[in-house]
Amino acid sequence: MADQYGFWRLLAEGLRGHTGWKPAWRDPEPKAEYDVIIIGGGGHGLSTAYYLAKNHGITNVAVLEKGYLGGGNVGRNTTIVRSNYLHTGNVLFYEKSLQLWEGLSNDLGYNVMFSPRSIINVFHSDSARDADTRRGNQMILHGADAVLLNREGIRREAPLVDVDNPRFPVYGGLKQTRAGSARHDAVAWGFARGADRRGVDLIQNCEVTGIDVRNGCVVGVQTNRGPIRAKKVGMAVAGNTSRVGKLAGLPLPIESHVLQAFVSEGLKPMLHNVITFGAGHFYISQSDKGGLVFGASLDGYNSYAQRGNLPRVEHVMEAAVSFVPAVSKVRMLRSWGGVMDMSPDGSPIIDKTPIEGLYLNAGWCYGGFKATPGSGWCFSHLIANDSPNHHIEQMRLDRFETGYVIDELGAGAQHNLH
Amino acid sequence: MLIPCPHCGLRPSEEFVPKGLAEAPRPALGGRAKPDGPAWQNYLHLRDNVADHSHEYFHHALGCRSWIVVHRHTLTHEVTGATMAADFWKADKPAKGAKDAKSPTAETAEDGQ
Ligand SMILES: Cc1cc2nc3c(=O)[nH]c(=O)nc-3n(C[C@H](O)[C@H](O)[C@H](O)COP(=O)(O)OP(=O)(O)OC[C@H]3O[C@@H](n4cnc5c(N)ncnc54)[C@H](O)[C@@H]3O)c2cc1C
Ligand SMILES: [Zn+2]
Numbered sequence: 001m002a003d004q005y006g007f008w009r010l011l012a013e014g015l016r017g018h019t020g021w022k023p024a025w026r027d028p029e030p031k032a033e034y035d036v037i038i039i040g041g042g043g044h045g046l047s048t049a050y051y052l053a054k055n056h057g058i059t060n061v062a063v064l065e066k067g068y069l070g071g072g073n074v075g076r077n078t079t080i081v082r083s084n085y086l087h088t089g090n091v092l093f094y095e096k097s098l099q100l101w102e103g104l105s106n107d108l109g110y111n112v113m114f115s116p117r118s119i120i121n122v123f124h125s126d127s128a129r130d131a132d133t134r135r136g137n138q139m140i141l142h143g144a145d146a147v148l149l150n151r152e153g154i155r156r157e158a159p160l161v162d163v164d165n166p167r168f169p170v171y172g173g174l175k176q177t178r179a180g181s182a183r184h185d186a187v188a189w190g191f192a193r194g195a196d197r198r199g200v201d202l203i204q205n206c207e208v209t210g211i212d213v214r215n216g217c218v219v220g221v222q223t224n225r226g227p228i229r230a231k232k233v234g235m236a237v238a239g240n241t242s243r244v245g246k247l248a249g250l251p252l253p254i255e256s257h258v259l260q261a262f263v264s265e266g267l268k269p270m271l272h273n274v275i276t277f278g279a280g281h282f283y284i285s286q287s288d289k290g291g292l293v294f295g296a297s298l299d300g301y302n303s304y305a306q307r308g309n310l311p312r313v314e315h316v317m318e319a320a321v322s323f324v325p326a327v328s329k330v331r332m333l334r335s336w337g338g339v340m341d342m343s344p345d346g347s348p349i350i351d352k353t354p355i356e357g358l359y360l361n362a363g364w365c366y367g368g369f370k371a372t373p374g375s376g377w378c379f380s381h382l383i384a385n386d387s388p389n390h391h392i393e394q395m396r397l398d399r400f401e402t403g404y405v406i407d408e409l410g411a412g413a414q415h416n417l418h
Numbered sequence: 419m420l421i422p423c424p425h426c427g428l429r430p431s432e433e434f435v436p437k438g439l440a441e442a443p444r445p446a447l448g449g450r451a452k453p454d455g456p457a458w459q460n461y462l463h464l465r466d467n468v469a470d471h472s473h474e475y476f477h478h479a480l481g482c483r484s485w486i487v488v489h490r491h492t493l494t495h496e497v498t499g500a501t502m503a504a505d506f507w508k509a510d511k512p513a514k515g516a517k518d519a520k521s522p523t524a525e526t527a528e529d530g531q
Contacts, residue, residue: 242467253463255439256492300436301419301476304469304492309419311432344463400463401455414462416438416475 005111024189025196030203033229034062036383037221039208039244040237041065043074043184043369044361046191046202047376048234048383050108053198055377056384061200062230064223066207070188073238074369076306076338078261078295080274080283081370082119082179083144086135089394089406090347091142096391097374098144098178104373110190113183113288119274120149120157120173122323128278132174139176147175158275160326168279168322181274181285181293187372211248211358218248218357234359234383236375239304239339241362248355252362253344253400255415257298258337259366260308262316264330266290271324282319284327292330294320298340298366308337340366345413347406350379350388351397359383360397365418422500425482437475439465440487443507469493475503 004024013020036052038045041063052058065071081101083094105111123129129148136146150172155163163170196202203225210222211233220229237244245252267290274285284294296316299308313335320327343349343363348371353360361379364371378392388395399405400413411417419431442464445457469492476488485503490496 242465243469246466251460251464252467253465255465255467256469301431301490301495302436302439302467302472302474302492303495305495309431309495311419311430401459414438415465416436 004109024193025202028201028203030062030064030206030223030225030228031201033220034201035060035230036232036234037061037228037230038063038234038236039221040072040235040240041069041192041202041204042072042236042238043070043188043191043372044238044364044375044379045234045236046188046195047372048236048361048379049195049200049202049376050191050198051376051380052384053195053200056380058384059199061195062228063195063200063202064206064208064221064228065202065204068204069192069202070185073338073340073364074188074372075185076261076336077184077369078283078285078293079181079184079369080119080179080285081114081182082176082274083370084119084121084135084139084146084174084176084179085408086138087347087406087408088142090408091139091144093374093378093391093395094370095142095144096377097371100373100377101182101370102178104187104190108190108194110186110193111183112186112190114180115182115288116178116180117273117285118175118177119179119276120154120175121276121278122154122161122173123171123278124168125171129171136174145176145178147177149173149175158271158273160270160324161275162323162325165322173275175273179274181287183288184369187369191372191376208244208247211244213248213355213358216354216356218355232357232359232383234361234379236361236379238341238362238364238368241341241360245360248353248358250353250355250360252360253397254362255302255342256304257300257340257342258303258305258308259295259298259340260312260316260335260337261293261295262313262335263287263333264292264327265333267292267330270326275323277319277323280319280322282316282323284320284324291333292327298342299337304339306337306339308335340364342415342418344400344415344418345405345407346411346418347408348375348395349397350375350382350392350395352382352386353397419495419497421476421486421488421497423478423481423484423486424500424502425484426478429478429481433478433480434476435479437477437485439467440473440475440503440506441466471498473506476500
């Protein structure tokens with residue numbers, strides 16, 4: 001089965017007009033009851049279902065998706081995968097996730113096109129160099145990899161960067177060699193196929209409209225395709241976390257914001273790493289098809305619309321041209337937006353909730369794609385054992401109340417600071 | 419997106435810095451009394467975060483530098499009004515989505531300024 005899309009199969013199908021392909025997963029009717037229901041068929045929901053089956057032997061599982069699999073942020077992001085975080089609570093988790101990425105195509109038998117082409121965070125001042133040196137050391141202490149590059153290193157690695165920019169001269173960069181990018185749709189499809197083959201029901205066009213709670217315990221959900229019972233329910237709905245949380249009466253520390261991304265016409269290879277501009281929030285890489293893929297920060301206002309506004313488009317283009325002037329000659333192809341679940345400290349939450357049997361996976365902000373395998377690995381552990389593994393011990397829901405926040409930016413733990 | 423600043427009139431959104439949802443009033447400090455934990459948690463972190471009419475703080479950073487509360491729809495991005503933040507938590511707080519008579523809108527503003 002693992003060779004379903006292998007060379008010989010492709011050749012045979014080519015010769016008979018591609019008439020023999022079968023859907024990669026079933027389209028089952030929802031059953032009346034499951035052991036576990038996962039709400040949300042994005043990357044995190046699908047990987048959670050996959051690891052529930054694979055690591056914990058729990059296969060009587062349904063993933064309920066209101067639209068189609070992979071139609072949310074998992075199919076809308078700029079696909080940067082890295083573990084260059086500063087705080088223990090984050091780096092432990094993201095390094096675990098990166099290690100899973102490294103073996104993911106083999107594990108799934110599906111090419112997710114993980115391409116460890118490295119990421120370089122460029123810095124433009126002495127203090128930023130100090131901060132990145134500290135970050136690099138912290139990463140190495142937690143088992144990740146990091147290299148500090150000087151200005152010549154940036155010239156060598158990314159010759160199109162405007163190193164001598166008079167306003168923001170480049171001093172160097174922090175490089176993580178094992179970081180890179182992956183094919184986002186393939187990640188969703190690979191996890192979906194893997195989960196389906198292990199018996200998980202993937203139910204599309206199935207919106208959860210209510211969460212049934214009795215005596216403080218979850219007993220099931222209401223959907224537009226009827227009620228479904230389950231003793232355990234996991235929420236992995238990214239930008240819609242507050243809306244789904246409200247179905248169970250949960251007040252949550254999340255604000256929804258729009259983030260835009262852009263892709264250019266296809267070009268010959270010109271950028272072989274992922275690079276980020278330190279003087280303005282901006283990141284760029286080149287996809288395998290040749291398009292430049294890039295983005296910057298949130299539009300800033302609260303939004304559930306999967307589209308942004310023009311001032312941010314202008315800002316992103318300005319950052320692009322300041323950082324990599326060659327981009328000024330390039331034509332843009334598309335732009336789009338996705339709804340981000342912003343947590344107060346900018347770090348995720350994977351935890352139990354005050355309702356027994358209801359589990360929360362949220363707060364991914366603009367960084368949850370890289371977390372896809374790690375999130376499913378840890379969330380499935382939490383659901384199966386009703387207790388967290390050590391990678392997510394700090395990703396608690398109550399941390400804003402207790403003060404044990406994971407404040408990666410050092411900006412403070414309030415939504416409007418991220 | 420145009421924002422009707424109560425002080426400056428209709429101005430482009432680039433002049434403003436959005437500062438998050440205005441959902442709960444700032445709790446009183448209460449002198450020497452122990453701070454009211456749940457009230458602060460509610461004010462600082464917990465959000466209704468609706469996909470509907472909502473109220474958000476904006477700072478008119480490149481204008482009069484007032485803090486205002488903008489009345490916006492988070493699905494359509496339609497702006498229906500704005501209030502000075504200092505007035506917002508007073509008793510006659512406008513209902514979400516209600517057109518605010520005091521603030522200029524696209525129809526009432528004399529010119530685009
Ligand atoms: C423009 C952009 C760029 C990004 N760039 C990066 C990047 O470079 N690197 C990185 O690591 N991260 C990035 N991210 C973030 C990343 O995409 C997200 O954090 C991550 O995909 C969120 O997890 P998910 O895949 O499970 O979410 P989603 O794919 O959004 O899945 C959630 C699913 O829940 C479903 N749902 C919602 N409500 C209900 C309901 N009531 N019933 C049933 N189903 C429901 C939705 O339809 C959706 O399919 C970016 C995001 C955007 C928008
Ligand atoms: Zn003003």
